[in-house]
Amino acid sequence: MDFDLSEEQRLLKESVEGLLKGSYDFDSRKKYAKEKGGWSRAVWGKFAEQGLLGLPFSEEDGGFGAGAVETMIVMEALGHSLVLEPYLPTVVIGGGFLRRAGSAAQKAAHLPGIIDGSKTFAFAQLEKNSRWDLGDVSTTAKKSGDGWVIDGEKFVVLNGEAADTLIVTARTKGGQRDRTGVGVFLVPADAKGITRKGYPTQDGLHAADITFTGVQVGADAAIGDPENALELIEAVVDDARTALCAEAVGLMDESLTTTVEYIKTRKQFGVPIGSFQVLQHRAADMFVATEQARSMAMFATMAAEFDDAKERAGAIAAAKVQIGKSGKFVGQQSIQLHGGIGMTMEAKIGHYFKRLTMIEQTFGDTDHHLARVSAGGGLI
Template identity: 75%
Template sequence: MDFELSEEQRLLKESVDGLLANTYDFEQRKRYIKENGGWSKLIWQKLAGQGLLGVPFAESDGGFGAGAVETMIIMEAIGRALVLEPYLPTVVICGGFLRHGGSVAQKVAHLPSIIDGSRTLAFAQLEKSSRYDLYDITTSAKKRGKGWVIDGEKLVVINGQSAETLVVTARSRGAQRDKGGIGVFLVPADAKGLTKKIYATQDGLHAADVTFTSVEVGAEAVVGDPENALSLIERVVDEARAALCAEAVGAMDESLKITVEYLKTRKQFGVLIGSFQSLRHRAADMFVALEQARSMSMLATMATNCDDAADRLQLVAAAKVQIARSGKLIGEEAIQLHGGIGMTMDARIGHYFKRLTMVERAFGDPGYHLRRVSESGPLV
């Protein structure tokens, strides 16, 4: 397999890396995190201005018709810069639902405003008892005339504070853990009966717990089949997992660079600590873990193009396990090698560790994905 980037992909990498290098140092990030919603609207417009919000969408929908590799490139850059802006929930996840399951009318209504940066979205999926099972849903969607009435609660909705539209999973029939009877609905964030509890997460993002009390939506709100949307949800979430793997690789890469630079400049008792062989060995272990993670991130990226859901599940789950292991090793070693300063809010490295820890848990922790791999049989 050829792992070299094409000329267009190299230009994309240079473009996004250059933009974030000029606009996203650590001090600037501290200012962005204090803005309404916890991210910068100006930076979001710059991402839109460079066409980055339209990368995965078809040219016929106003996008660039790029694929998973281009998304991987952008997400790695996002990880290196610790970007706060809601690229994952808006473009990758909610945009993914529209790309794979949206009607022509839904694409016309939503994609242009995603691409030009005038609208952000959020994915409302997690519930109190659902853990990581995408089909464990108690939020209900009951038919009323031509429309639907949604009742229930969703937790930790990333970008839930700022999003103009929520993509909501809800049960149209059946019991709580049935794999059938599940639908996906586009719900305006200002809909009557929708309330939010806003809070910051450990990695600096903002989330919301969203309650739906007799929230009415029309027939046009349904994405795909309102009773058989689980396969669509699984496909989009697998793409989100692959994107998170790429983001984690970017964060690990930068963590290693920061740590190596610290070893080269920090003195203890008048001696550079980077001269100690034992610390060099630990840095070498971090490098090995990074390269293992990078290769598995590439595998997950390629796997998102699999039409066979079982193959995709197996490969993405395996990648998520390795990403978690590498992230834990690199994050912990980076903190240890920085000493006490690594635990302070003023040290960049601690913020990378926080983000890696959150990525480890997002859409399934390593134990969950290891079970998925073992239950699916030998790797293809």
């Protein structure tokens, strides 16, 4: 099997890395974090100009018809530079729902705004005590005339503070944990009855807790079947998990590079600490863990396009397990080899470990996905 990138994919990789290298050093990131919503509109505009926001969409919808490999390339580059901008909630998740199940009218209304950078999205899914069960939904959407009325609460909604449009999971019928009776709805973030409480997260991103009180939306707000959308949700979340795996590889790769550079220059007893064999062994172990994560991220990328939902879910769960284990190891070793300075806000290495930690917890932690792999009988 050929794992080499095509010429177009190599050009994309060079293009993204070149853009970020010129505009996204650690000091610039600090400035972007202070802007409204915790990210830079100017950088987002550059993403749009370079076509990154339109990559996964079909040419008929104004995009470039790219696939999971191109998303992997972009997300790994975003991880390398510790990017704050809402590519995951907007392009991967928001765009994923529209791409997979949006009507022609929904695509026409929303995709141009995503592609030109004028519109961002947020996925309002997590609820109190729901943990990582995508079918555990107590927020309700009740029929009202030709439309729906949404009531409930969602928590830790990434980009929920700044998003123009919310994608909300809500129960249209049945019990709280039934697999049927779950719908997905497009809701304007400024709709009457919505209350948003924004805050920064541990990794420097921004999220919001959102309350829906009698929020009215039209019949055209439902994406796909409003009574049987759980399979759609699972497919899009698997896309998000795959993208997070790629981002984590970028984070680990940069953590390893930064740490090796540090131990080559940090001196103890008059010599660089990188000359100590035990630290060389630690760096080698970090490299192995990173490459294991890279292999599984590539596997998840291939699996994202599997037709069999069970095979896709099992492969991506296995990748998330390896990413969680490798991310924890590489992050911990990076901090250890930096010593006390690695714990300070001024050193970027700690921020990389924070983001790796948050990725491990997003859409299921290592133990959760290990249980999924085990329940599915493993990968073989």
